[in-house]
Amino acid sequence: EVQLQASGGGLVQPGGSLRLSCVGSGFTFSNSGMTWVRQAPGKGFERVATFNVIGTTVYADSVKGRFTISRDNAKNTLYLQMNSLKPEDTAVYYCAKYRVRGDFTIDYWGQGTQVTVSS
Numbered sequence: 001e002v003q004l005q006a007s008g009g010g011l012v013q014p015g016g017s018l019r020l021s022c023v024g025s026g027f028t029f030s031n032s033g034m035t036w037v038r039q040a041p042g043k044g045f046e047r048v049a050t051f052n053v054i055g056t057t058v059y060a061d062s063v064k065g066r067f068t069i070s071r072d073n074a075k076n077t078l079y080l081q082m083n084s085l086k087p088e089d090t091a092v093y094y095c096a097k098y099r100v101r102g103d104f105t106i107d108y109w110g111q112g113t114q115v116t117v118s119s
Contacts, residue, residue, distance in 0.1 A: 001025075001026035001027075002024075002025070002026040002027050002097070002108045003024070003025045003026055004022055004023070004024050004095050004096065004097065004108060004109065004110030004111075005022065005023045005024075005110060005111065006020060006021070006022045006093065006094065006095045006110040006111060006112060006113045007020070007021050007022075007113055008020040008021050008113060009093060009113030009114045009115045009116075010114075010115070010116070011116045011117075011118065012085055012115075012116070012117055013117070013118070013119050014085060014086060014087060014117055014118075014119055015084060015085065016085050016117070017081070017082060017083045017084075017085065018082045018085065018115060019079060019080070019081050019082070020036070020079065020080040020082065020093055020095075020113060020115075021077055021078070021079055022034075022036075022077065022078040022079075022095030022110055023075070023076055023077050024076045024077070024078070024095075024097070025076060027097065027108075029071075029073055029076040030053075030073040031053060031100075032053065032097050032100070033050070033051070033052045033053050033097065033098045033099075033100045033104070034050070034051050034071060034078045034095065034096070034097060034098070035047050035049065035050040035051070035095070035096050035097075035098055035106070036048050036049045036050075036069060036078075036080045036093060036094070036095055036096075037093070037094045037095075037096050037106070037109075038089075038091035038092065038093045038094070038115075039091055039092050039094075040088070040090060040091040041090070041091075043091075046060060046062070046091075047060060048060045048062070048063050048067060048080075048093075049063065049067055049068075049069035049080060050069065050098075051069045051070070051071050051078065052100070053100055057069050062088075063082075063089075066082065066083050066084045066085075067080060067081065067082050067083070068080070068081040068083075069081075078095050080093070080095075082115070085115075085117045086117060087117050087118060088117075089115060089117050090115060090116050090117050090118070091115060092112040092113070092114055092115075093112060093113050093114075093115055094109050094110050094111075094112045094113075095109075095110040096108060096109045096110065
């Protein structure tokens with residue numbers, strides 16, 4: 001029943017911007033911790049931005065100052081505004097729901113959207 005649909009990826013030049021969106025359904029979005037995770041080619045998963053249930057955010061050092069996570073609970077939507085993109089930001093980006101009680105691991109994943117930063 002739980003679904004997460006990510007969109008907004010594409011091909012951009014270095015220094016460009018993209019805005020990713022993720023629409024959730026099948027769960028109480030406002031009570032859920034949400035995160036954006038990326039996987040670059042040949043690399044592991046990296047949590048790039050998290051928006052917890054009390055409204056605080058946390059970013060990976062690699063994206064601080066460039067990415068902004070936000071959410072619109074009325075629309076069940078999570079966003080990731082990405083500015084000043086670098087080639088090393090190239091990855092598949094997934095929105096995900098994580099456990100807010102217990103070990104904080106991810107329990108539901110979206111399908112992912114490809115972001116490619118290249119000149």
